[in-house]
Amino acid sequence: MTHPNTEFLTNKIMLEFSKTLELFGLTTLESRLFAYLYLSKEPLTLDEMSEALGKSKTSMSTSVRSLSELNLVSRVWKKGIRKDLYQANTQLFKIFMSTYIKKWIDASNRQKTSLEEIYESIDVNKDHQESKEAVQNINHRLYDIIEFHKDMENLFSNIKL
Amino acid sequence: MTHPNTEFLTNKIMLEFSKTLELFGLTTLESRLFAYLYLSKEPLTLDEMSEALGKSKTSMSTSVRSLSELNLVSRVWKKGIRKDLYQANTQLFKIFMSTYIKKWIDASNRQKTSLEEIYESIDVNKDHQESKEAVQNINHRLYDIIEFHKDMENLFSNIKL
DNA sequence: TTTTTCATTCAGTTTATTCCGTACACACTT
């Protein structure tokens, strides 16, 4: 990455690509870092990333950790080098989409469960006549919300990559 | 929404439902507001929302505007009432998913175009021998990134609701 | 026309997030 032309290109691509990555819920820094790692031929050390992105080593450490928890980045060993080396995982599409879809399915499911618990707890007949109608209305809306969650869960579960 | 029991229920549901809505990119306040509107039987005025959510009227005004730009909320007229009235649109699944998917397709497409422009602008042979290899590497990665965007666009385009 | 009732704009304030540098902890070397 020493030659000015490649550096210029890298920056340009990084700028665009990171916009996409932010759609997946990555922070600005995480996105730029991933993009940079992806474009780099060789695995990089924290210091190199820090230098390249002009951010502190601490930032790199936390960001690269987030990225590897998402399975977007892997640690790599090279004999003779003590520093940690990281590289971006390839198979962009598969990795990003599958973690993303998983996130949605999990969320839908968790939310649906909470809402169903509320639904079960409602006793329409418990109350005075005056509020009965209001409770029934809420009950009905809640039912629709739960259906909404089921539909979401279904939709995402049926996506095949 | 005067009875304590219905109010309690509404809050409980709002709390959960808004978590889901945030997944669609709504802010916390927008999410809570939409949830509240959705649960409400009647269309509501800015003052009522303000009172219910404990936030300023200004907040309500801006939030409800965002929501209606997303087609999630509609303005409603009732004769004799001067204040603006808003209600949540039903058909949760259709509206939320379709705007969401559209957002992704648009973004993929826009990004893909930018990246393709960069790709076209690269002349592998332009440079000295020493940087040629580096440029070729970037070129190759860029190609993969573009493919990634195509795949994304495809995936979302093929979702039928 | 004047007054009243709303919604919205704008400037300022508060709150939350991001980020950095110091300090600590761990591991390898000698």
Added chain:
DNA sequence: AAGTGTGTACGGAATAAACTGAATGAAAAA
């Protein structure tokens, strides 16, 4: 065991986002 080269937790500073109240403007009522 001591020393050196690493990564990470933590508190505070900088930055960005959310929120508010007073002022403005527009529309209806008197």
